[in-house]
Amino acid sequence: MDKSKVKAIVFDLDGTLYEDTHHFDYYANQLEKRITDNHKADFRDDYELSIVYKHPMQVGRIYDVKRDLILVTDNGYVKKAFEWNGTQLNKELINELYPDQITYDFHSMLNCGDIWWVLISIATHYGLDGKESNEAFLETRSFMMCEDFIMKPIPGLKQMLNSLKDNHIDLFMLTNSPEPDSEAILKKLKIDELFSKKFFNGNKPISTQKWFEEIQQHYHVPFDEILSVGDNLINEIDPARQLGCQTILIDTHGVNKGAGADYIVRNMSEALPIIAKLTKITE
Ligand SMILES: [Mg+2]
Structure with missing residues:
Protein backbone atom coordinates (compact mmCIF):
# COMPACT_ATOMS: atom_id res chain seq x y z
CA MET A 1 0.00 0.00 0.00
CA ASP A 2 1.25 3.45 -0.86
CA LYS A 3 2.18 5.61 2.10
CA SER A 4 0.49 8.98 2.57
CA LYS A 5 2.07 12.04 1.04
CA VAL A 6 4.41 13.64 3.56
CA LYS A 7 3.26 17.12 4.69
CA ALA A 8 5.72 17.76 7.53
CA ILE A 9 9.32 16.73 8.16
CA VAL A 10 11.15 16.63 11.48
CA PHE A 11 14.92 16.76 11.11
CA ASP A 12 17.51 15.96 13.74
CA LEU A 13 20.48 18.39 13.73
CA ASP A 14 23.84 16.76 14.55
CA GLY A 15 24.86 14.13 12.02
CA THR A 16 21.72 14.84 9.98
CA LEU A 17 21.67 18.47 8.78
CA TYR A 18 25.47 18.52 8.80
CA GLU A 19 27.94 15.69 8.49
CA ASP A 20 31.19 17.29 9.68
CA THR A 21 33.01 15.15 12.26
CA HIS A 22 36.24 17.03 13.01
CA CYS A 146 33.36 30.23 16.26
CA GLU A 147 34.69 31.17 12.84
CA ASP A 148 37.57 28.68 13.04
CA PHE A 149 35.13 25.81 12.84
CA ILE A 150 34.48 25.59 9.12
CA MET A 151 31.39 23.62 8.20
CA LYS A 152 30.85 21.95 4.88
CA PRO A 153 27.22 22.21 3.77
CA ILE A 154 25.62 19.03 2.42
CA PRO A 155 25.32 19.51 -1.35
CA GLY A 156 21.70 20.14 -2.38
CA LEU A 157 20.30 20.24 1.17
CA LYS A 158 19.61 23.97 1.38
CA GLN A 159 18.05 23.97 -2.08
CA MET A 160 15.86 21.01 -1.10
CA LEU A 161 14.69 22.67 2.14
CA ASN A 162 13.81 25.83 0.22
CA SER A 163 11.89 23.87 -2.32
CA LEU A 164 10.00 21.95 0.40
CA LYS A 165 9.09 25.22 2.09
CA ASP A 166 7.92 26.69 -1.23
CA ASN A 167 5.69 23.63 -1.58
CA HIS A 168 4.16 24.25 1.87
CA ILE A 169 5.80 21.30 3.57
CA ASP A 170 6.25 22.22 7.25
CA LEU A 171 9.85 21.79 8.35
CA PHE A 172 10.92 21.21 11.95
CA MET A 173 14.26 20.76 13.67
CA LEU A 174 14.39 18.71 16.87
CA THR A 175 17.72 18.43 18.67
CA ASN A 176 18.94 17.43 22.11
CA SER A 177 21.54 20.20 21.90
CA PRO A 178 21.12 23.66 23.44
CA GLU A 179 19.79 26.63 21.50
CA PRO A 180 22.71 29.10 21.14
CA ASP A 181 25.19 26.71 19.52
CA SER A 182 22.53 24.89 17.47
CA GLU A 183 21.24 28.20 16.10
CA ALA A 184 24.81 29.24 15.30
CA ILE A 185 25.35 25.99 13.38
CA LEU A 186 22.10 26.44 11.43
CA LYS A 187 23.14 30.04 10.63
CA LYS A 188 26.51 28.86 9.36
CA LEU A 189 24.69 26.44 7.09
CA LYS A 190 22.35 29.32 6.09
CA ILE A 191 19.25 27.22 6.81
CA ASP A 192 18.22 28.81 10.13
CA GLU A 193 15.16 30.57 8.73
CA LEU A 194 13.56 27.65 6.94
CA PHE A 195 11.88 25.90 9.87
CA SER A 196 8.32 26.38 11.12
CA LYS A 197 9.60 25.56 14.60
CA LYS A 198 12.89 24.51 16.16
CA PHE A 199 12.97 22.37 19.29
CA PHE A 200 16.14 22.58 21.40
CA ASN A 201 17.13 20.52 24.47
CA GLY A 202 14.64 17.99 23.09
CA ASN A 203 15.37 15.24 25.61
CA LYS A 204 15.17 12.49 22.99
CA PRO A 205 14.31 9.60 23.18
CA ILE A 206 12.32 10.21 26.38
CA SER A 207 10.37 13.18 24.98
CA THR A 208 10.48 12.47 21.24
CA GLN A 209 6.82 11.46 21.06
CA LYS A 210 5.73 14.49 23.07
CA TRP A 211 7.19 16.85 20.40
CA PHE A 212 5.69 14.84 17.54
CA GLU A 213 2.30 14.99 19.26
CA GLU A 214 2.70 18.75 19.58
CA ILE A 215 3.42 19.01 15.86
CA GLN A 216 0.48 16.76 15.01
CA GLN A 217 -1.93 18.83 17.10
CA HIS A 218 -0.60 22.32 16.55
CA TYR A 219 0.04 22.01 12.82
CA HIS A 220 -2.88 19.64 12.13
CA VAL A 221 -0.81 16.98 10.41
CA PRO A 222 -1.73 13.32 10.96
CA PHE A 223 1.17 11.14 12.11
CA ASP A 224 1.30 9.17 8.86
CA GLU A 225 2.00 12.43 6.99
CA ILE A 226 4.95 13.30 9.24
CA LEU A 227 8.43 12.14 8.23
CA SER A 228 11.20 11.80 10.80
CA VAL A 229 14.77 12.07 9.49
CA GLY A 230 17.67 11.37 11.82
CA ASP A 231 20.86 9.44 12.43
CA ASN A 232 19.90 7.95 15.79
CA LEU A 233 17.62 4.91 15.68
CA ILE A 234 16.54 5.07 19.31
CA ASN A 235 16.09 8.84 19.48
CA GLU A 236 14.46 9.63 16.17
CA ILE A 237 13.24 6.52 14.39
CA ASP A 238 11.74 4.03 16.86
CA PRO A 239 9.54 6.56 18.76
CA ALA A 240 8.29 8.12 15.49
CA ARG A 241 7.46 4.72 14.00
CA GLN A 242 5.48 3.80 17.10
CA LEU A 243 3.25 6.82 16.41
CA GLY A 244 2.80 5.79 12.78
CA CYS A 245 5.12 8.39 11.24
CA GLN A 246 7.29 7.69 8.21
CA THR A 247 11.03 7.46 8.82
CA ILE A 248 14.42 7.79 7.15
CA LEU A 249 17.40 6.59 9.17
CA ILE A 250 20.80 8.00 8.28
CA ASP A 251 23.01 5.06 9.21
CA THR A 252 26.39 6.74 8.75
CA HIS A 253 28.25 3.96 10.49
CA GLY A 254 26.40 1.06 8.84
CA VAL A 255 25.44 -0.43 12.20
CA ASN A 256 21.64 -0.49 11.85
CA LYS A 257 21.04 -2.64 8.78
CA GLY A 258 18.21 -4.60 10.42
CA ALA A 259 16.44 -1.51 11.76
CA GLY A 260 12.76 -1.05 10.97
CA ALA A 261 12.99 2.40 9.38
CA ASP A 262 11.08 2.87 6.11
CA TYR A 263 14.37 3.86 4.48
CA ILE A 264 17.96 3.40 5.61
CA VAL A 265 20.59 5.53 3.87
CA ARG A 266 24.27 6.22 4.48
CA ASN A 267 24.06 10.02 4.35
CA MET A 268 21.73 12.94 3.74
CA SER A 269 22.66 13.11 0.05
CA GLU A 270 21.06 9.68 -0.38
CA ALA A 271 18.01 10.82 1.61
CA LEU A 272 17.27 13.89 -0.58
CA PRO A 273 15.73 12.04 -3.56
CA ILE A 274 13.65 9.93 -1.16
CA ILE A 275 12.36 13.10 0.53
CA ALA A 276 11.48 14.53 -2.90
CA LYS A 277 9.55 11.36 -3.72
CA LEU A 278 7.69 11.17 -0.39
CA THR A 279 6.63 14.84 -0.57
CA LYS A 280 5.91 14.55 -4.30
CA ILE A 281 7.88 17.70 -5.05
CA THR A 282 10.34 17.98 -7.85
CA GLU A 283 13.80 19.00 -6.65
MG1 LIG B 1 22.08 13.16 15.41
Missing part, protein backbone atom coordinates in the same frame (compact mmCIF):
# COMPACT_ATOMS: atom_id res chain seq x y z
CA HIS A 23 34.75 18.46 16.22
CA PHE A 24 34.86 14.99 17.80
CA ASP A 25 38.65 15.19 18.14
CA TYR A 26 38.22 18.57 19.82
CA TYR A 27 35.62 17.05 22.15
CA ALA A 28 37.92 14.10 22.92
CA ASN A 29 40.65 16.60 23.86
CA GLN A 30 38.28 18.50 26.14
CA LEU A 31 37.25 15.28 27.89
CA GLU A 32 40.82 14.01 28.14
CA LYS A 33 41.92 17.25 29.87
CA ARG A 34 39.46 16.45 32.66
CA ILE A 35 40.43 12.79 33.11
CA THR A 36 42.98 11.88 35.79
CA ASP A 37 46.54 11.55 34.48
CA ASN A 38 46.71 7.80 35.06
CA HIS A 39 43.76 7.22 32.69
CA LYS A 40 44.42 9.77 29.94
CA ALA A 41 46.27 7.30 27.69
CA ASP A 42 43.62 4.59 28.22
CA PHE A 43 40.90 7.07 27.32
CA ARG A 44 42.74 8.05 24.13
CA ASP A 45 43.41 4.39 23.15
CA ASP A 46 39.78 3.38 23.67
CA TYR A 47 38.51 6.38 21.69
CA GLU A 48 40.76 5.52 18.76
CA LEU A 49 39.70 1.87 18.83
CA SER A 50 36.00 2.67 19.23
CA ILE A 51 35.77 4.84 16.11
CA VAL A 52 37.19 1.99 13.99
CA TYR A 53 34.92 -0.59 15.70
CA LYS A 54 37.74 -2.42 17.42
CA HIS A 55 36.41 -1.74 20.92
CA PRO A 56 33.17 -3.12 22.39
CA MET A 57 32.10 0.48 23.04
CA GLN A 58 31.02 1.77 19.63
CA VAL A 59 28.19 3.61 17.90
CA GLY A 60 24.89 1.76 18.18
CA ARG A 61 25.51 0.31 21.64
CA ILE A 62 24.28 1.11 25.13
CA TYR A 63 26.45 1.82 28.18
CA ASP A 64 25.14 0.63 31.54
CA VAL A 65 27.05 2.98 33.81
CA LYS A 66 26.36 1.29 37.15
CA ARG A 67 27.37 -2.17 35.96
CA ASP A 68 30.06 -0.86 33.60
CA LEU A 69 28.67 -3.07 30.85
CA ILE A 70 28.27 -2.42 27.14
CA LEU A 71 24.98 -3.68 25.71
CA VAL A 72 23.57 -4.60 22.33
CA THR A 73 19.80 -4.20 22.34
CA ASP A 74 16.87 -4.92 20.08
CA ASN A 75 13.74 -2.90 20.82
CA GLY A 76 15.04 -2.23 24.32
CA TYR A 77 15.75 -5.91 25.08
CA VAL A 78 19.37 -6.80 25.81
CA LYS A 79 20.69 -9.34 23.29
CA LYS A 80 24.41 -9.16 24.11
CA ALA A 81 26.46 -7.71 26.95
CA PHE A 82 30.20 -7.09 27.13
CA GLU A 83 32.58 -6.19 29.91
CA TRP A 84 34.87 -3.29 29.08
CA ASN A 85 37.67 -5.68 28.05
CA GLY A 86 35.35 -7.37 25.52
CA THR A 87 34.46 -10.47 27.56
CA GLN A 88 30.93 -11.46 26.62
CA LEU A 89 28.36 -12.35 29.29
CA ASN A 90 26.45 -15.61 28.89
CA LYS A 91 22.72 -15.69 28.10
CA GLU A 92 21.68 -16.80 31.60
CA LEU A 93 23.40 -13.87 33.23
CA ILE A 94 21.98 -11.43 30.65
CA ASN A 95 18.44 -12.72 31.36
CA GLU A 96 19.03 -12.39 35.09
CA LEU A 97 20.41 -8.82 34.87
CA TYR A 98 18.04 -7.52 32.20
CA PRO A 99 14.74 -9.45 32.30
CA ASP A 100 12.74 -6.41 31.08
CA GLN A 101 13.02 -3.75 28.40
CA ILE A 102 15.63 -1.23 29.47
CA THR A 103 14.91 2.47 29.82
CA TYR A 104 17.38 5.04 28.57
CA ASP A 105 18.34 8.17 30.44
CA PHE A 106 21.29 10.52 30.36
CA HIS A 107 23.18 9.37 33.45
CA SER A 108 22.87 5.62 34.11
CA MET A 109 21.82 4.01 30.80
CA LEU A 110 23.45 5.81 27.88
CA ASN A 111 22.23 5.38 24.32
CA CYS A 112 25.41 5.65 22.22
CA GLY A 113 23.70 6.41 18.93
CA ASP A 114 26.49 8.74 17.86
CA ILE A 115 30.13 9.51 18.63
CA TRP A 116 29.15 12.20 21.16
CA TRP A 117 27.77 9.47 23.43
CA VAL A 118 30.52 6.96 22.70
CA LEU A 119 32.98 9.57 23.97
CA ILE A 120 30.87 10.37 27.02
CA SER A 121 30.68 6.65 27.86
CA ILE A 122 34.43 6.14 27.59
CA ALA A 123 35.05 9.23 29.73
CA THR A 124 32.49 7.99 32.27
CA HIS A 125 34.22 4.61 32.40
CA TYR A 126 37.42 6.45 33.33
CA GLY A 127 35.77 8.35 36.15
CA LEU A 128 34.44 11.58 34.65
CA ASP A 129 31.09 12.68 36.08
CA GLY A 130 28.16 14.13 34.15
CA LYS A 131 29.01 17.70 35.14
CA GLU A 132 32.54 17.45 33.75
CA SER A 133 31.38 15.76 30.54
CA ASN A 134 28.82 18.51 30.09
CA GLU A 135 31.48 21.22 30.55
CA ALA A 136 33.57 19.52 27.86
CA PHE A 137 30.48 19.31 25.63
CA LEU A 138 29.65 23.01 26.06
CA GLU A 139 33.26 23.98 25.31
CA THR A 140 33.07 21.93 22.13
CA ARG A 141 29.80 23.56 21.11
CA SER A 142 31.39 26.99 21.72
CA PHE A 143 34.24 25.96 19.44
CA MET A 144 31.69 24.93 16.81
CA MET A 145 30.11 28.39 17.00
Whole structure:
Protein backbone atom coordinates (compact mmCIF):
# COMPACT_ATOMS: atom_id res chain seq x y z
CA MET A 1 0.00 0.00 0.00
CA ASP A 2 1.25 3.45 -0.86
CA LYS A 3 2.18 5.61 2.10
CA SER A 4 0.49 8.98 2.57
CA LYS A 5 2.07 12.04 1.04
CA VAL A 6 4.41 13.64 3.56
CA LYS A 7 3.26 17.12 4.69
CA ALA A 8 5.72 17.76 7.53
CA ILE A 9 9.32 16.73 8.16
CA VAL A 10 11.15 16.63 11.48
CA PHE A 11 14.92 16.76 11.11
CA ASP A 12 17.51 15.96 13.74
CA LEU A 13 20.48 18.39 13.73
CA ASP A 14 23.84 16.76 14.55
CA GLY A 15 24.86 14.13 12.02
CA THR A 16 21.72 14.84 9.98
CA LEU A 17 21.67 18.47 8.78
CA TYR A 18 25.47 18.52 8.80
CA GLU A 19 27.94 15.69 8.49
CA ASP A 20 31.19 17.29 9.68
CA THR A 21 33.01 15.15 12.26
CA HIS A 22 36.24 17.03 13.01
CA HIS A 23 34.75 18.46 16.22
CA PHE A 24 34.86 14.99 17.80
CA ASP A 25 38.65 15.19 18.14
CA TYR A 26 38.22 18.57 19.82
CA TYR A 27 35.62 17.05 22.15
CA ALA A 28 37.92 14.10 22.92
CA ASN A 29 40.65 16.60 23.86
CA GLN A 30 38.28 18.50 26.14
CA LEU A 31 37.25 15.28 27.89
CA GLU A 32 40.82 14.01 28.14
CA LYS A 33 41.92 17.25 29.87
CA ARG A 34 39.46 16.45 32.66
CA ILE A 35 40.43 12.79 33.11
CA THR A 36 42.98 11.88 35.79
CA ASP A 37 46.54 11.55 34.48
CA ASN A 38 46.71 7.80 35.06
CA HIS A 39 43.76 7.22 32.69
CA LYS A 40 44.42 9.77 29.94
CA ALA A 41 46.27 7.30 27.69
CA ASP A 42 43.62 4.59 28.22
CA PHE A 43 40.90 7.07 27.32
CA ARG A 44 42.74 8.05 24.13
CA ASP A 45 43.41 4.39 23.15
CA ASP A 46 39.78 3.38 23.67
CA TYR A 47 38.51 6.38 21.69
CA GLU A 48 40.76 5.52 18.76
CA LEU A 49 39.70 1.87 18.83
CA SER A 50 36.00 2.67 19.23
CA ILE A 51 35.77 4.84 16.11
CA VAL A 52 37.19 1.99 13.99
CA TYR A 53 34.92 -0.59 15.70
CA LYS A 54 37.74 -2.42 17.42
CA HIS A 55 36.41 -1.74 20.92
CA PRO A 56 33.17 -3.12 22.39
CA MET A 57 32.10 0.48 23.04
CA GLN A 58 31.02 1.77 19.63
CA VAL A 59 28.19 3.61 17.90
CA GLY A 60 24.89 1.76 18.18
CA ARG A 61 25.51 0.31 21.64
CA ILE A 62 24.28 1.11 25.13
CA TYR A 63 26.45 1.82 28.18
CA ASP A 64 25.14 0.63 31.54
CA VAL A 65 27.05 2.98 33.81
CA LYS A 66 26.36 1.29 37.15
CA ARG A 67 27.37 -2.17 35.96
CA ASP A 68 30.06 -0.86 33.60
CA LEU A 69 28.67 -3.07 30.85
CA ILE A 70 28.27 -2.42 27.14
CA LEU A 71 24.98 -3.68 25.71
CA VAL A 72 23.57 -4.60 22.33
CA THR A 73 19.80 -4.20 22.34
CA ASP A 74 16.87 -4.92 20.08
CA ASN A 75 13.74 -2.90 20.82
CA GLY A 76 15.04 -2.23 24.32
CA TYR A 77 15.75 -5.91 25.08
CA VAL A 78 19.37 -6.80 25.81
CA LYS A 79 20.69 -9.34 23.29
CA LYS A 80 24.41 -9.16 24.11
CA ALA A 81 26.46 -7.71 26.95
CA PHE A 82 30.20 -7.09 27.13
CA GLU A 83 32.58 -6.19 29.91
CA TRP A 84 34.87 -3.29 29.08
CA ASN A 85 37.67 -5.68 28.05
CA GLY A 86 35.35 -7.37 25.52
CA THR A 87 34.46 -10.47 27.56
CA GLN A 88 30.93 -11.46 26.62
CA LEU A 89 28.36 -12.35 29.29
CA ASN A 90 26.45 -15.61 28.89
CA LYS A 91 22.72 -15.69 28.10
CA GLU A 92 21.68 -16.80 31.60
CA LEU A 93 23.40 -13.87 33.23
CA ILE A 94 21.98 -11.43 30.65
CA ASN A 95 18.44 -12.72 31.36
CA GLU A 96 19.03 -12.39 35.09
CA LEU A 97 20.41 -8.82 34.87
CA TYR A 98 18.04 -7.52 32.20
CA PRO A 99 14.74 -9.45 32.30
CA ASP A 100 12.74 -6.41 31.08
CA GLN A 101 13.02 -3.75 28.40
CA ILE A 102 15.63 -1.23 29.47
CA THR A 103 14.91 2.47 29.82
CA TYR A 104 17.38 5.04 28.57
CA ASP A 105 18.34 8.17 30.44
CA PHE A 106 21.29 10.52 30.36
CA HIS A 107 23.18 9.37 33.45
CA SER A 108 22.87 5.62 34.11
CA MET A 109 21.82 4.01 30.80
CA LEU A 110 23.45 5.81 27.88
CA ASN A 111 22.23 5.38 24.32
CA CYS A 112 25.41 5.65 22.22
CA GLY A 113 23.70 6.41 18.93
CA ASP A 114 26.49 8.74 17.86
CA ILE A 115 30.13 9.51 18.63
CA TRP A 116 29.15 12.20 21.16
CA TRP A 117 27.77 9.47 23.43
CA VAL A 118 30.52 6.96 22.70
CA LEU A 119 32.98 9.57 23.97
CA ILE A 120 30.87 10.37 27.02
CA SER A 121 30.68 6.65 27.86
CA ILE A 122 34.43 6.14 27.59
CA ALA A 123 35.05 9.23 29.73
CA THR A 124 32.49 7.99 32.27
CA HIS A 125 34.22 4.61 32.40
CA TYR A 126 37.42 6.45 33.33
CA GLY A 127 35.77 8.35 36.15
CA LEU A 128 34.44 11.58 34.65
CA ASP A 129 31.09 12.68 36.08
CA GLY A 130 28.16 14.13 34.15
CA LYS A 131 29.01 17.70 35.14
CA GLU A 132 32.54 17.45 33.75
CA SER A 133 31.38 15.76 30.54
CA ASN A 134 28.82 18.51 30.09
CA GLU A 135 31.48 21.22 30.55
CA ALA A 136 33.57 19.52 27.86
CA PHE A 137 30.48 19.31 25.63
CA LEU A 138 29.65 23.01 26.06
CA GLU A 139 33.26 23.98 25.31
CA THR A 140 33.07 21.93 22.13
CA ARG A 141 29.80 23.56 21.11
CA SER A 142 31.39 26.99 21.72
CA PHE A 143 34.24 25.96 19.44
CA MET A 144 31.69 24.93 16.81
CA MET A 145 30.11 28.39 17.00
CA CYS A 146 33.36 30.23 16.26
CA GLU A 147 34.69 31.17 12.84
CA ASP A 148 37.57 28.68 13.04
CA PHE A 149 35.13 25.81 12.84
CA ILE A 150 34.48 25.59 9.12
CA MET A 151 31.39 23.62 8.20
CA LYS A 152 30.85 21.95 4.88
CA PRO A 153 27.22 22.21 3.77
CA ILE A 154 25.62 19.03 2.42
CA PRO A 155 25.32 19.51 -1.35
CA GLY A 156 21.70 20.14 -2.38
CA LEU A 157 20.30 20.24 1.17
CA LYS A 158 19.61 23.97 1.38
CA GLN A 159 18.05 23.97 -2.08
CA MET A 160 15.86 21.01 -1.10
CA LEU A 161 14.69 22.67 2.14
CA ASN A 162 13.81 25.83 0.22
CA SER A 163 11.89 23.87 -2.32
CA LEU A 164 10.00 21.95 0.40
CA LYS A 165 9.09 25.22 2.09
CA ASP A 166 7.92 26.69 -1.23
CA ASN A 167 5.69 23.63 -1.58
CA HIS A 168 4.16 24.25 1.87
CA ILE A 169 5.80 21.30 3.57
CA ASP A 170 6.25 22.22 7.25
CA LEU A 171 9.85 21.79 8.35
CA PHE A 172 10.92 21.21 11.95
CA MET A 173 14.26 20.76 13.67
CA LEU A 174 14.39 18.71 16.87
CA THR A 175 17.72 18.43 18.67
CA ASN A 176 18.94 17.43 22.11
CA SER A 177 21.54 20.20 21.90
CA PRO A 178 21.12 23.66 23.44
CA GLU A 179 19.79 26.63 21.50
CA PRO A 180 22.71 29.10 21.14
CA ASP A 181 25.19 26.71 19.52
CA SER A 182 22.53 24.89 17.47
CA GLU A 183 21.24 28.20 16.10
CA ALA A 184 24.81 29.24 15.30
CA ILE A 185 25.35 25.99 13.38
CA LEU A 186 22.10 26.44 11.43
CA LYS A 187 23.14 30.04 10.63
CA LYS A 188 26.51 28.86 9.36
CA LEU A 189 24.69 26.44 7.09
CA LYS A 190 22.35 29.32 6.09
CA ILE A 191 19.25 27.22 6.81
CA ASP A 192 18.22 28.81 10.13
CA GLU A 193 15.16 30.57 8.73
CA LEU A 194 13.56 27.65 6.94
CA PHE A 195 11.88 25.90 9.87
CA SER A 196 8.32 26.38 11.12
CA LYS A 197 9.60 25.56 14.60
CA LYS A 198 12.89 24.51 16.16
CA PHE A 199 12.97 22.37 19.29
CA PHE A 200 16.14 22.58 21.40
CA ASN A 201 17.13 20.52 24.47
CA GLY A 202 14.64 17.99 23.09
CA ASN A 203 15.37 15.24 25.61
CA LYS A 204 15.17 12.49 22.99
CA PRO A 205 14.31 9.60 23.18
CA ILE A 206 12.32 10.21 26.38
CA SER A 207 10.37 13.18 24.98
CA THR A 208 10.48 12.47 21.24
CA GLN A 209 6.82 11.46 21.06
CA LYS A 210 5.73 14.49 23.07
CA TRP A 211 7.19 16.85 20.40
CA PHE A 212 5.69 14.84 17.54
CA GLU A 213 2.30 14.99 19.26
CA GLU A 214 2.70 18.75 19.58
CA ILE A 215 3.42 19.01 15.86
CA GLN A 216 0.48 16.76 15.01
CA GLN A 217 -1.93 18.83 17.10
CA HIS A 218 -0.60 22.32 16.55
CA TYR A 219 0.04 22.01 12.82
CA HIS A 220 -2.88 19.64 12.13
CA VAL A 221 -0.81 16.98 10.41
CA PRO A 222 -1.73 13.32 10.96
CA PHE A 223 1.17 11.14 12.11
CA ASP A 224 1.30 9.17 8.86
CA GLU A 225 2.00 12.43 6.99
CA ILE A 226 4.95 13.30 9.24
CA LEU A 227 8.43 12.14 8.23
CA SER A 228 11.20 11.80 10.80
CA VAL A 229 14.77 12.07 9.49
CA GLY A 230 17.67 11.37 11.82
CA ASP A 231 20.86 9.44 12.43
CA ASN A 232 19.90 7.95 15.79
CA LEU A 233 17.62 4.91 15.68
CA ILE A 234 16.54 5.07 19.31
CA ASN A 235 16.09 8.84 19.48
CA GLU A 236 14.46 9.63 16.17
CA ILE A 237 13.24 6.52 14.39
CA ASP A 238 11.74 4.03 16.86
CA PRO A 239 9.54 6.56 18.76
CA ALA A 240 8.29 8.12 15.49
CA ARG A 241 7.46 4.72 14.00
CA GLN A 242 5.48 3.80 17.10
CA LEU A 243 3.25 6.82 16.41
CA GLY A 244 2.80 5.79 12.78
CA CYS A 245 5.12 8.39 11.24
CA GLN A 246 7.29 7.69 8.21
CA THR A 247 11.03 7.46 8.82
CA ILE A 248 14.42 7.79 7.15
CA LEU A 249 17.40 6.59 9.17
CA ILE A 250 20.80 8.00 8.28
CA ASP A 251 23.01 5.06 9.21
CA THR A 252 26.39 6.74 8.75
CA HIS A 253 28.25 3.96 10.49
CA GLY A 254 26.40 1.06 8.84
CA VAL A 255 25.44 -0.43 12.20
CA ASN A 256 21.64 -0.49 11.85
CA LYS A 257 21.04 -2.64 8.78
CA GLY A 258 18.21 -4.60 10.42
CA ALA A 259 16.44 -1.51 11.76
CA GLY A 260 12.76 -1.05 10.97
CA ALA A 261 12.99 2.40 9.38
CA ASP A 262 11.08 2.87 6.11
CA TYR A 263 14.37 3.86 4.48
CA ILE A 264 17.96 3.40 5.61
CA VAL A 265 20.59 5.53 3.87
CA ARG A 266 24.27 6.22 4.48
CA ASN A 267 24.06 10.02 4.35
CA MET A 268 21.73 12.94 3.74
CA SER A 269 22.66 13.11 0.05
CA GLU A 270 21.06 9.68 -0.38
CA ALA A 271 18.01 10.82 1.61
CA LEU A 272 17.27 13.89 -0.58
CA PRO A 273 15.73 12.04 -3.56
CA ILE A 274 13.65 9.93 -1.16
CA ILE A 275 12.36 13.10 0.53
CA ALA A 276 11.48 14.53 -2.90
CA LYS A 277 9.55 11.36 -3.72
CA LEU A 278 7.69 11.17 -0.39
CA THR A 279 6.63 14.84 -0.57
CA LYS A 280 5.91 14.55 -4.30
CA ILE A 281 7.88 17.70 -5.05
CA THR A 282 10.34 17.98 -7.85
CA GLU A 283 13.80 19.00 -6.65
MG1 LIG B 1 22.08 13.16 15.41
